[in-house]
């Protein structure tokens with residue numbers, strides 16, 4: 001066999017190995033992952049100063065909470081895996097829209113405004129906003145008692161922040177103090193830096209129970225919220241998995257077990 005033929009054969013063999021190493025070439029995560037027998041791995045993000053939904057386990061320093069256990073149970077039911085990510089609440093929807101994460105599991109109200117940007121699962125918890133004050137503060141009995149000399153806090157990117165900013169724009173409060181972490185907002189309420197905090201009822205209760213005698217809830221529940229898990233708009237495949245998994249864990253009693261773990 002002459003040298004030319006040998007080189008041609010070697011070139012063909014080399015090219016064959018090169019194409020095989022590149023996979024299907026379109027580099028898409030789901031197609032690449034789907035090409036193997038390995039389970040899909042989805043990136044799920046939450047902001048962890050929102051107990052009992054989204055918090056950090058003091059012993060393990062792992063992300064924990066009702067949202068975590070619920071989403072993990074759904075993943076197990078549907079045969080996919082999760083990579084949990086700690087992220088600022090205001091960064092969650094932009095990260096989902098950019099494709100940097102696949103799921104938001106963060107006590108997020110499935111509001112009409114947000115439904116324009118992302119798709120929500122079946123909702124799983126009904127909630128609402130309340131006003132909290134430092135225990136013993138007799139000046140504030142409800143939202144009508146807020147005055148233009150007062151500072152009112154909320155967490156950035158939340159429905160609570162929307163309401164506080166609205167009150168400020170209407171001149172009803174003197175300052176809208178917006179915090180990255182709800183834990184710092186609660187600390188500032190406890191030390192008198194802010195006069196009131198607008199936040200979700202079950203989470204404010206959790207902070208009250210963690211430090212009895214420091215803050216209290218006044219007035220009526222200010223709105224109606226329903227939390228859902230969010231996926232990128234149009235990702236019906238993942239949304240259907242989450243909804244099917246949610247229904248299955250409701251039907252088999254796992255949802256109630258997780259609820260009782262965090263709320264009873």
Ligand code: ARG
Pocket residue numbers: 046047048049050054089106107108109110155157158159160182200225
């Ligand atoms: N439910 C409110 C909202 O949807 C607050 C959610 C805050 N969640 C959190 N993990 N910090 O805006």
